[in-house]
Amino acid sequence: MTGDASTAALTSRLGYLLKHVHLRFTEASAQALAPFGVDGRELAVLAVLAADRPLSQMEAAGRIGVDRTTMVALVDALEGKGLVARRRSTEDRRRNTVQPTAKGQELLREAEQARAEAERRFLTPLPDADRDGFLRALRTLAVVPEDERPESG
Template structure:
């Protein structure tokens, strides 16, 4: 009888969205951490580098807004990246009262290499799904997160 109760409890849990999201998140976080470990950065630091390497120099606050972190967290992330020689704070060319944060050449190189490793880890993580299921899954996540739909299929 204990086996039946255990199976029922497991079925109850695995039918709950929160339970499933938590465990998928934990598995993906571990896979990402393993992929990024050789580069000495974590997923949040890589996200900051990616945002800072985008179209134009950004202030810490602009970058914080793009990745939805608070000011204190962003300062700590930038301090860590600066300590690793991956970003540098510079006076804005548009407004001398403002500083921007930009990846250093080392940061740009690490970003290129770590992004390849991150993308490969993501591909392996999603390999249990067909290409169609992967696209549907990511589209559903974007919808639930309130994120604009991206153009084109997911790279596999």
């Protein structure tokens, strides 16, 4: 961001600031994850799939907040890299689940460390209390209130 008057008028706008912070963080995250051959969305899918119990693609999509088509593409890409496998559900044989492979679990551990370090470096300009408050505020804003959720139907 330059220091001219037109940019100064924008730096009080939330949308402008969020966009530019997001772009800077996306670049930092991409650099940290490049050695692992995954991007932030793929790593998020791996993290969700490794979290608790085997999930279907649609359950994982709901947790991440992406549509069906996007999730299929993400899982296809991860499967192509040998990081996840689709398996028949043990609870419902009509359903498939997606689970990280041993290679995917190892990559997740290593890439998560790199992601966390990139995040720590990115937030370094903020004092600890501001960093914690910033993350709390983002979590608060990221939650869609019940009355604002679109109806499913």
